[in-house]
Amino acid sequence: MIKPKIYTNNYLKIQVVEYETSIDVKWEGKSIDREPGKFISPILVKVLQMASALNKRIIMDFQSMSYMNSSTITPIIKILDRAKKGMTKITIFYRKSLKWQELNFSALEIFRTKDNRLEIKGL
């Protein structure tokens, strides 16, 4: 494991940890900023580039998120669309027992690929 990188902004914490075969991106807290993409997008782009260069799977875990405004969902959607067009492998975990997570993340299954390169999993 490479030393985790922790990014924080207001109530949101994103922890990036690189493992032998994956890069884990753990989301915690609330994302309520006016333009959250300014904070989120550069982190996700960097992770996407790292995963692509090192051939590692990105594991994005949203289970510890308690709230996200719509402007937060947008950069995630854009990253998934770009990943789908490339070769990056991504797994998204969300908490199925939370209705808001189930409704929002299950909708992202449109980005799922048949070969499971992109997968969305409710736990």
Add this chain to the structure above:
Amino acid sequence: MKKSIEFNIKPDWDEIEKIRNESADFLQSHKLSDDTVHSLSMIISELIENGIKYGNFKMLENKVVVMINIERNTVTIEVLNPVDESAFKHLSRLDKTIQWIRGYQDPFEAYIERIKEVSKKPLNDVESGIGLVRIAYEGKALLDFFVGENNMLNVSVVSNIEGEDRNVS
């Protein structure tokens, strides 16, 4: 128990979280389930966000007004903010978006369509574009709006509460 509550908010982004928490407390006092409280609070936040983004706050006394009314089977949320002639583009888009959502029998389909559309936009495009459709889909709600007296834009949302949306004690 009070059936309705009203907030008058300064157009300050930090106020949104405060009102989201206070309105969640009010909704919880009516024994609504955690999931329902979460979705209604999301609606309130999204509408206040729009109110602050597109409202006219040149006059210091101008505020965003939030009204929540709980009936037996419905919750009505109204968010009002002053607008001026510069809001025409926003009002036109608001009208178009609400009509577009109504064109779908199932708001889930509208949500998926909007996700596909937004996903193609540049990463640095800060426009969310999914707030209203998220309200219809996640909040199971009907949206409407009008511009009333004193150029106050009133965006209203009616959400149905079913049996499972209430906590059984």
